[in-house]
Amino acid sequence: MLPYLTTVLQRSWRMFYTVTKIMLPVMVIVRLAQELGLVEQVGYVIAPAMALLNLPPEAGIIWATTLLTGLYGGIATLSSLASTISLTSGQLSALCAMMLFTHALPVEQSVVRRAGASFSITAALRIGVALTYGAAVSWASHLTGLLNDPVSFDWLRGTSDNATQTGLLAWLQATLFSLGLTLAIIVILVVALDGLDRLGITKRFTTAMMPLLRLSGLEAKVAPVTTVGVLLGLTYGGALIIEESSKQNFSARTRFLALSWLSLSHALIEDTLLMMALGADVWVILVGRLLLTMCIIAILAKLTNRGTWLVATRN
Numbered sequence: 001m002l003p004y005l006t007t008v009l010q011r012s013w014r015m016f017y018t019v020t021k022i023m024l025p026v027m028v029i030v031r032l033a034q035e036l037g038l039v040e041q042v043g044y045v046i047a048p049a050m051a052l053l054n055l056p057p058e059a060g061i062i063w064a065t066t067l068l069t070g071l072y073g074g075i076a077t078l079s080s081l082a083s084t085i086s087l088t089s090g091q092l093s094a095l096c097a098m099m100l101f102t103h104a105l106p107v108e109q110s111v112v113r114r115a116g117a118s119f120s121i122t123a124a125l126r127i128g129v130a131l132t133y134g135a136a137v138s139w140a141s142h143l144t145g146l147l148n149d150p151v152s153f154d155w156l157r158g159t160s161d162n163a164t165q166t167g168l169l170a171w172l173q174a175t176l177f178s179l180g181l182t183l184a185i186i187v188i189l190v191v192a193l194d195g196l197d198r199l200g201i202t203k204r205f206t207t208a209m210m211p212l213l214r215l216s217g218l219e220a221k222v223a224p225v226t227t228v229g230v231l232l233g234l235t236y237g238g239a240l241i242i243e244e245s246s247k248q249n250f251s252a253r254t255r256f257l258a259l260s261w262l263s264l265s266h267a268l269i270e271d272t273l274l275m276m277a278l279g280a281d282v283w284v285i286l287v288g289r290l291l292l293t294m295c296i297i298a299i300l301a302k303l304t305n306r307g308t309w310l311v312a313t314r315n
Helices: 002-035 038-052 057-069 071-080 089-101 105-115 119-144 160-164 168-198 201-215 223-232 234-248 252-264 268-278 282-304 309-313
Strands: none
Touching: 002 038, 002 057, 002 071, 002 168, 038 057, 057 071, 057 089, 057 105, 071 089, 071 168, 071 268, 089 119, 089 268, 089 282, 105 119, 105 234, 105 252, 119 252, 119 282, 168 201, 168 268, 201 223, 201 282, 223 234, 223 252, 223 268, 234 252, 252 282, 268 282
């Protein structure tokens, strides 16, 4: 038991150290921006665009940060804005789905380009899908009354007493609380992922994903390596596609479809659990995202069958 706990804690600490190097600078920058009044100014500028999505201006700041830095950068921004942002469960789910569709684009799409698909086209695909899906979920929730209960972020920024304090000390307390909470979430994620693997659930999930990938139009020979990326992340999947391409000589069309799949839906278990920890609805961020990805890839597969795929391989 002790060796297992040691392994879990060591792995969790390595992950925490990595994400802290992302989160802490973002939290400091957001704090400085708040002190200088820049957050309000940015919020004012993007308010009309966010209104079209039925989301508050702060959601745009969180999404933009996520797009550039990654999920933990977005979570850091959410933590910093927790005292001012107001979201319903549906709006939070829409925002989290947008974060899942578009995070760390400069890094991830560079991997995609190296693996054989266009940086700009796959990035535009991710952004377009994120905006469309986010708007659809947010407005559907608003119009139907589903997932319309307000979300409290008191737990994310610390106690209510800390939230009402002002000054540097209060910010430091809230920041340390958020980082500590992040470490706790990472430990839970590591244990959960290991448990799923030991119980064979991950393997069964992988097996279940194979026919879905083929149904969406992917060739059978690229489905296994794509499945790895869908479960573990775009970087892993992209690296495997790069490696397997040299062995199996995947066509440009095959690489484009597989990498488009990975661009839209990857790290399904870990990232989904992370967003669920924030309070997002699993039907929105997992089931709906998967179904939409399948439909989009199926459409792309039909379109690229007509010989229009060459543009998608250019940088």
